[in-house]
Amino acid sequence: MALVEIKNLHKSFGSNHVLRGIDFTVEQGEVVCVIGPSGSGKSTLLRCVNLLEQPQEGQVIVRGEDITDRDCHLDAARQQIGMVFQQFNLFPHLTVLQNCTVAQTTVLKRKSSEAARVARANLERVGLTEKVTAYPAQLSGGQQQRVAIARALSMDPALMLFDEPTSALDPELVGEVLTVMRKLALDGMTMLVVTHEMAFAREVADRVAFMDGGVIVEQGPPAELIGNPAHERTRTFLRRVLDPTHVEPTG
Numbered sequence: 702m703a704l705v706e707i708k709n710l711h712k713s714f715g716s717n718h719v720l721r722g723i724d725f726t727v728e729q730g731e732v733v734c735v736i737g738p739s740g741s742g743k744s745t746l747l748r749c750v751n752l753l754e755q756p757q758e759g760q761v762i763v764r765g766e767d768i769t770d771r772d773c774h775l776d777a778a779r780q781q782i783g784m785v786f787q788q789f790n791l792f793p794h795l796t797v798l799q800n801c802t803v804a805q806t807t808v809l810k811r812k813s814s815e816a817a818r819v820a821r822a823n824l825e826r827v828g829l830t831e832k833v834t835a836y837p838a839q840l841s842g843g844q845q846q847r848v849a850i851a852r853a854l855s856m857d858p859a860l861m862l863f864d865e866p867t868s869a870l871d872p873e874l875v876g877e878v879l880t881v882m883r884k885l886a887l888d889g890m891t892m893l894v895v896t897h898e899m900a901f902a903r904e905v906a907d908r909v910a911f912m913d914g915g916v917i918v919e920q921g922p923p924a925e926l927i928g929n930p931a932h933e934r935t936r937t938f939l940r941r942v943l944d945p946t947h948v949e950p951t952g
């Protein structure tokens with residue numbers, strides 16, 4: 702059984718039909734990167750998987766449970782899914798450690814000593830042990846994003862969603878976040894990653910999906926999808942992102 706199964710997912714905002722029937726699975730331990738042009742619906746797809754958005758049609762099934770079902774226990778379903786956003790969304794008035802313990806104590810009802818132990822272990826995983834008492838404003842963007850990753854990991858998710866986790870970072874800080882993500886992938890974490898970092902997709906992903914116009918146009922192993930895409934839409938997109946100086950011929 703796939704860890705996540707998405708069936709015929711549709712999502713509209715008013716008359717804007719953003720997701721137009723997505724069928725997609727993520728297997729346990731798999732790293733899947735979703736690439737595609739701006740506005741193609743990548744973030745909306747992740748937000749539907751995490752139920753930050755309610756799809757109008759279709760199902761998201763996590764470990765056999767349909768989390769779009771009204772009777773599903775939403776909090777329990779969400780706990781299985783960690784999400785890292787483009788903006789780090791840390792609480793500015795809480796320390797690094799507190800940012801990583803607050804949901805553990807309030808949502809999972811862990812004792813504060815246990816929450817702190819789990820948080821420290823995850824801060825060590827992202828290389829930030831020495832920053833536990835710092836506040837977000839005292840950290841670089843790359844460090845803040847690594848705290849956001851440690852915070853999500855501290856909830857013991859079955860699946861981690863990443864929505865363009867390096868897009869808000871200065872270029873010199875991108876590498877440290879990708880290194881942490883690469884390590885998680887090697888540790889066997891199941892990850893669904895929306896990214897423009899093609900080198901990461903090529904080197905780390907087990908599978909890459911190209912999304913355009915609210916559908917998955919094609920998907921496959923990175924060498925195939927990036928190296929030898931079947932669809933012209935994919936080739937056009939890849940030409941643009943792999944060679945930003947490329948100018949499409951007009952007329």
Ligand SMILES: Nc1ncnc2c1ncn2[C@@H]1O[C@H](COP(=O)(O)OP(=O)(O)OP(=O)(O)O)[C@@H](O)[C@H]1O
Nearest residue numbers: 714717719737738739740741742743744745746865
């Ligand atoms: N909460 C919302 N309300 C209204 N429209 C929305 C909302 N969220 C997304 N949209 C619209 O849905 C479409 C797809 O947006 P989405 O952010 O999913 O695309 P994307 O592929 O992630 O783009 P980008 O790479 O620029 O982040 C856009 O037209 C966007 O304006």
